[in-house]
Every structure is written in C-alpha cells, then in structure tokens.
Amino acid sequence: MMVTSKHPCLLAFLLLSLLIFSPLPASAAERLSGSLLITGSETMAPLIAEMAKSFERLHPGVTITVQGYNSARGLSDTRTSRNSLGMVSRALKETERDLKAFPVGLDAICFIVSGNSSVKNMTRAELAQVFTGKASNWKQFIGRDQPLKAILRGDGRSSTKIVSEYLQIPVSQLQGILIPASSAITIKAVAKNSGAIGYVSFGEAYRYSSRQGKIHMIALDGRLPTKASIVNGSYPLIRVLNLVAKGEPTPLAREFIKYCRSKAVADMVQAFDFINLDL
Template sequence: MRSDFKLRRSTLLRAGAAALLVTGLGAGVAQAANVTLVETGSTLLYPLFNIWVPHFEKAHPGIRVTTQGTGSGTGIAEAISGVVQVGASDAYMSDPQIKQNPDILNIPLAISAQAINYNLPGLNNRHLKLSGPVLAGIYDGKIGKWNALAIEKLNPGLKLPDHKIIPVHRTDGSGDTFIFSQYLSFSTPSWNSSVGYGTTVSWPAVPGGLGAEGNPGMVEALKQNPYSIAYIGVSFHQQVKQAKLGKAMLLNKAGKFVLPTAKTISAAADQLVGKTPKDERISLVFAPGADSYPIINYEYAIVNAKQHNAATAKAVKALLTWASTKGNAPHFLKQVEFKALPPAVSKLSAAQIAKIH
C-alpha cells in the first residue's frame, strides 16, 4: 500500500535531502531561487498536507514541497537525522527523545481524531458501542468473539454474531498506534501495566490478528476481512465510507458514548488545550467532559531548529507558518474532519516556528 500514499514523491533523491539552488544577487548576498522541502511521516496528516501543498506553492513560487506517508515513527526519525526537513507525526516526542535531541521542535499544525472502525456483516450501518477496557480485551485476546458478554452489555438488544474478532494493528511506527494505545492505557490500568503506549508497542499475540501498514493499509485490511476491527485516522473517513465500514461510539471519561464529530472533537480540545506547555508536547486523549470524544490529538510537525542553511530555514518557517494559519481555514480542514488550532495554541506554535534558523 505504500505506493498509494507516495503520489507526490519528488524525482529528486531523498538521500540528498532538500535540493537547494541559490543565485547570487551581489557581493555576499544570496537569495533562494528554488528550495525543495521534503515532508514525510504521519499517514493521518498526509491527506491534509496534499490538500495544503498546491495552495502553499502557489503563494510561495520559490518553494516546492514533496510529501510522503511513511508513518509517524519514520517522520520523527528522519527529521532527527536530517534526511527530511519536516517530519509529520500524530505523536509528540518523549522526554528521553527530547533529551537526546534538544534542537528538535514539536509544532502542532491542527487538531485531529481517530475512529474505531469495523467490518461486521449486517451491522456496519449501526454504531456499535465500545469502551477502552473492551478494546483492550479485544487487542490482548481476552475478548475473542463479537457476542462476548462484555460487548453485549454495552449494546443491549443488539444481536451480535457468534464469530471470532479479527483485531488489526499497525506494523509501522505510527502516531495512530500512539494515540490508540494511550486511550487503552488511560482507560484500562491492566493494559497500561502490561503493554503501555507508544508509536510501536509489543502487541499481545492474538490468534487471527492482522498487521497493516499506514491508514490505507488499515482500511484495506478491514475491507478484505469480515469481522475485523481497526483504528483509523478520521482523515480517511471518505475511504471508510466508500468501503461501507462501521464506526463505533466510544465511551469517554465522563461515561458517555460519543462519535467523532466536529462538536465532540472540539469539546475534548476545549478541555485540554489550555494546558498546552510552551514546547506543546501534551496528550489530548481521554479528556474530561460529557461531550468529549476520547481519541483526539495535535498533528505535529517535527522540525530541527537548526536547518542546513538560511534559505532552507526560511522556507521551513514559511511552510509551517502558512499551515498553522491560512492552512487552518475551514475549507481545508473540513475535507479531513480536522479542527483548527485555538488562537492561544497558534501563538505557541508561532513562537516555536520563530526558533528555526
């Protein structure tokens, strides 16, 4: 599936990082004539970057941006190594990662969410009710069938099939895995103590369970496997709809079942964005509030504050400033069901962008 989300890949070799052509404009003075920036990482953020890039390039004719959906883990790693200028990630870097890489910035560009989708013959038109503990049970193998008592209790009156559940997880380093496993960890102490959360986790061995790469791979795995369940970023809502897959209502911290909607994503964000620190590394998962959807997150640009040269730094700053301001316009974000950064968070992102040099 990786070829499906590398459509904007440049013919330039990534091993050479950005292609930078500079023309002199007088003694000791130079200006970037053409700067190519490489963005890679989150497959959840990838569709939005592909919406953004043509508009950004039109407004900035001297800058070209290539995009790749390779997973948040790759985005973080390649931004740290300097192979790319922008690593896209649904996950913020951990304290140990920051300690080892103090020049790396985690800059929110928008707010997104994750859905729990399933392929349940005859029931994909119903919003099954699920909880963190039930999902943890499915993914650790303790809940093996769709008509298990724990699922039936959440869905009284709904006839569930006596069929084995096929849990699907990401095989690549993934911010989607990060926020999904955070929901399981924050809602289910036993999962937190046994598996925990991260862009990669040691998934319990569940007979029949499947692995898939990227959000496109997760959608395809669900389509091809009746009775399966997976976690998929909301930016793939159209693909999920076209495949006629089901979408779950999730139990939030207040004990209410909610769908990922503009209202519930905003409600969750309102609860936690005010606690965003200056470095903007914070989990928005499992927010309090009756209307809060439990799996939302910042979409991060992972960027080195110290770029290779002034022209590249200027181009990176232009891209991130545009994305976090004009790129947060409703006509862009509605296409992927994202929400705009609140003004206070936009200011924090602007302060971080200003550090790039």
C-alpha cells in the same frame, strides 16, 4: 547640490527618477526560493502535499517534496537531518523535546467495524480483551456467534502508540492481524469483513464512511467520535497533527510552517475532515 523646495520641478524630477531607476523591493514570491523535503506521518501526508502545492503556486521558486511513511520515520529523519521537516500525528513525548513541534490541525483515533455490524459501543476493558487476544468471538459482547478479528497497525504508527496508551497495554503485547500499510487498506479490510475491528484516523474514517457507508465508528464508553466531540475535548483519543523541526526551522521552512498554520489553508484542513486549530 542640495535640492530644496525652491526647485519644485527639479525635486519632482529627481523623485520620479528614483522611482523609475531604483530597484523595487522584491515581492515575497520572488524572495522565497529553495527546496524542502517533508517526511513522516502517512495520515498527514495528503494534507501537507496539498498545502505544499498551494505554497509552490504562491512561490514559484520553491519546490516541496512530501513523503508519507509513519510518524516514527518523521521523528528519526528530523533528528538525523535527513529531511527539512517531519510529520508526526501525535503530541511529542518528554523524550522527544529535542525537537520543536508546530501543530497544524487536530485529528483523533477511532475504532471502526463493518457497516453491517451491530456493534455501536465498547468499553476500554472490552477493547483490551479484543486487542490482547483474550476475546475471539463477538458473542460475549453482542450475543452473536461470530469470529472476531482484531486488526493492528504497525508499531511505528502513532495510532498504535495512542491505542496502546489508551488501553494501558504495551505495544509488544497487542495482538491481531497486522496490516502495516495505510489507513485506507485497514479501512477496506474492515469493510469487507463483518467480524473485523480496527483503529484508524478519524478524518480518514469519516471521509470513507460518509462516501461509502461500509464502515462505522464506534463509541468508547458512550463517547462517539465526532467533530464536535473532538473540538470540545470530550472524546478520549484526540491527537494533534504536528510539523516538527530540529532546532529553529530554516527561513523557508519557517515560512511554510506559518502558511500551514494560517487561515489561508483552513478550507484544506476541513476538506480532509481534520479539525482547524484556533491559532
């Protein structure tokens, strides 16, 4: 039977029945389900873990595991499909273009010294001397006779690759005390030794120095690492924080990437003292 406007009551009843008995479209929270494993950059891991917790609250059917190692691990796990997404805290190289990168924020690599050190600025040439073992005393830089201890991160760290490229010295030729563990351990080692110098994430150094005051970041050729100098591009060691995928991300991974690049998490990025992207 065709229902026309001649039967307004019946038409209203049928429409109401459709509303009552037809299944309603599932909400986004109900549609999304499954699990993601995200591995890689130790610098990015705490931020991505916070984003994951927030995403899980929005989508109860989703479970996300975040494991921090280093950027090299994030790349290798992604290439061999041992994860859902990788975390790589630097730009991808030409030889890594088989992967797709999705920037979620900006950071920088900064050189740090003890809070009671008088070192405020160093040139690229001076840092090259320090990290090749050609300088072992601060006297030639600041006139103070004090043993100099250069602290290195592991060669799988994006920070080491960035420093290597900046100083134009192969990673294999960098010299110093190797601390392959987290940036936090490097920061604490520098804070406890007035003759030490190391390099770490700007975000982590900024948080530690603002709360503890036991380290300070030095300028590179007069350019101090600050949030403003990272935003305007004047600081030389800026790096991008990437989620990476092998080919097209799965629907769930794509939704999580979209969330990590949205304004909904802008406060989280700022809370970790990284820089939001204008996406």
